[in-house]
Amino acid sequence: MLSLVWFKRDLRVADHPALAMAAAQGPVLPLYIIEPEYWVQPEAAARHYGFVTECLADLQRDLVALGQPLLLRDGDAVTVLERLRAKHRFTQIISHKDSGSAWDRARDQRVAAWAQEAGLRWLELDPDEVPQAEVTALPHVAEGTGALPSARSLKLPEDRCDFRQKGGREAGVAALQGFVEARAPLYPKAQDSPVLAERGSSRLSAYLAYGALSQREVAQAAAEVKAARRGQADWVRGLRRFERQLAARGAGASPAGSQDAGCEGPQYGPDVDRAVRFAAWSAGETGLPFVDASMRYLRATGWLNARMRGLLWSVARFHLGLDTRAALHLARSFTDYDSALFWPQIRQIEGAGRPMILDPVKQGLLQDPSGAFIRRWLPELAALPDAALHRPWASAQARRHLAGRYPEPVVDPASAAKQARAVLARQAKPRSTPIAPRRAPVAAGQMCLDL
Ligand SMILES: Cc1cc2nc3c(=O)[nH]c(=O)nc-3n(C[C@H](O)[C@H](O)[C@H](O)COP(=O)(O)OP(=O)(O)OC[C@H]3O[C@@H](n4cnc5c(N)ncnc54)[C@H](O)[C@@H]3O)c2cc1C
Structure with a gap:
């Protein structure tokens, strides 16, 4: 039986249950569709496409080695599938479940x-629920492989990201080995620090997001090293902590719909000048050094540790009063953008009853006490003394030094946070007249669950 295997965010042949199942039943047409309509969505970015094309190059190499090249087609999915069906008469499509947008x-x-x-x-298979099986060979089906369109032809705006992680299976395996075999003991200390996380965090997120690595193989690699290093406390602690973090990305963590774009909630900042505040925030020019250093680092690398991601969003939302437009800017900036992880995180910071209003000055002093991160990413501040680095606006000397080179803060962080808390307090106030819960009429004989 001829099957079509539709690759989406699972760009590998190793631990690929859909490919293994199809191969066990006969010849396979492996397909990846570049959908122009997806690439003009507001969260799509050229850095994502760059990473995907590198993953596809490795996938192509690995499929050719098995005997059947990958078919690359661009266009609407139904049109592409229909064309291939008319020619090859395949009888089933197998793919992995994808908790997408x-x-x-x-x-x-x-x-x-x-x-x-x-x-x-x-x-549609859940890759974690199907036993592992490797594919060793695929019979050849004659069909042209096709080519990838350029980022420009997909209308993706130019997006310089000089230090983006290289995509692909090979780079993913190297990062995984580097982490479990050398960097894991650094993990607990490194997680929150923008300086240490670059090396001490696993840096596997983009490979997992596009499926160059499977979550299962990453978990297995960590478990194997943990067992081999039993008795070495720093290794066991690091790998255990990593395993907990990895488990958080389980598909079940985000119910359908929670990954949809957008942030609802009150307006925290003033209505005026929102465009100016957005421009300053997204360019790394808010005048709040730790926030600006994080944004410029993100722009150049496509990656940030979780704490700094949270800080950028918390400041955008609560201090600057920005909304979905700012969240979409972050989505485009993260190479590992994955709607199933991203939007729940965005909403979590606004939090049901526990909003995370992070103080950008305090966070800077805590996570970058020496100022190395700020000095590296804001060279115009490099000559400032440590005492002025995190709050240059509070020092007359620092202000004179920075005049015309680095902006004054767009908001006073302390009073902006106070205003946001006041908005939240007003929201949380109970109404004076309790509202009776609305009940839908219940059909006779039907059970009524009043939850
Ligand atoms: C506002 C915000 C947006 C985020 N958006 C994304 C996103 O689009 N894509 C993404 O992969 N991660 C996202 N994260 C989670 C986290 O920040 C990144 O996964 C992590 O920083 C990636 O670096 P790492 O691979 O070294 O992570 P590690 O700390 O080494 O973690 C290992 C893996 O676990 C998973 N993971 C880590 N943290 C979480 C989490 N909180 N929830 C679910 N899974 C997690 C990731 O796949 C990661 O690769 C977001 C966090 C925040 C606060």
Whole structure:
């Protein structure tokens, strides 16, 4: 039986249950679709596409080695699939479940409706629930491989990211080995520090987000080294902590819909000058050194540790009163952007009852006490004495030195945080007249669960 394996965010052949299942039943058409409509969504960025194309190059190499090259097609998914079906008469599509965005779900619904009408079976596997099986060879099916469109032809705006991690299976395996075999003991100390995290964090997120590595193989590699290093406390502690973090990315953590773009909630900052505040924040020019250093680092590398991601969003949301537009800027900036992880994190910082209003000065003093991170990413501040580095606006001498080179803060962080707390307190105030819960009429004989 000829099967079509649709690769999405699972760009590898190792530990790929969909490919293994299809290969066990006969020849396979492996397909990746570049969907122009996806790449013009507001969260898409050229750095994502760059990473994906590198993953596809490795995937192509590995599939060619197995005997059947990857088919690259660009266009609408239903049109691409229909064209291939008309030519090859495959009888089933196998892919991995993908807890994607609203756009992905809408596309999948159209594909499902088309497949049903065409009498095709579409199997969507949960890769973690299917036993591991490796594919050793694939019979060749004659079909042109196709080519990748350029980022420009997909209308992706230019996006310089000089220090982006290289995509692909090979780079992913190297990062995994480097972490479990050398860097893991640094992990607990490094996680929160922007200086140490660059090396001490696993740096596997983008490889996991695009599936160049499977979550299962990463977990297995960590468990094996942990067992081999039993008795070495720093290794065991580091790997245990990493395993907990990795488990957080389980698909079940984000119910359908929670990954949809957007942030709701009150308006924290003033309405006026929001465009100016957005421009300053996104350019790393708010005048708040630790925030600006984090933003410039993110722009240049495509990566940040979780604490700094939280800080950038907390300041955008609570101090500067920004909303979805700022969140989308972050989504475009993270090479590892994954809607199933990103949007729940964005909402969590606004928090149901526990908003995280982080103090950018305090965080800077805590996470970058020597100022090395600020000095590296804000060279215009390099000559400032330590005492003025985190709050240059409070020192007349520092202000004179920076005049015309680095902006005054766009907001006073202490009073902006106070205002945001006041907005939240007003929101939390109970209404004077309690509102009776609305109940939908219950059909006779039906059980009523009043939750
Ligand atoms: C506002 C915000 C947005 C975020 N957006 C993304 C995103 O789009 N894509 C993404 O992969 N991560 C996201 N994260 C989670 C986290 O910041 C990154 O996964 C992590 O910094 C990546 O670095 P690492 O691979 O070295 O992580 P490690 O600390 O080494 O963690 C190992 C792996 O666990 C997973 N992981 C880590 N933290 C979390 C978490 N809190 N929830 C779920 N899974 C986690 C990641 O896959 C990561 O690669 C976001 C966090 C915040 C606060």
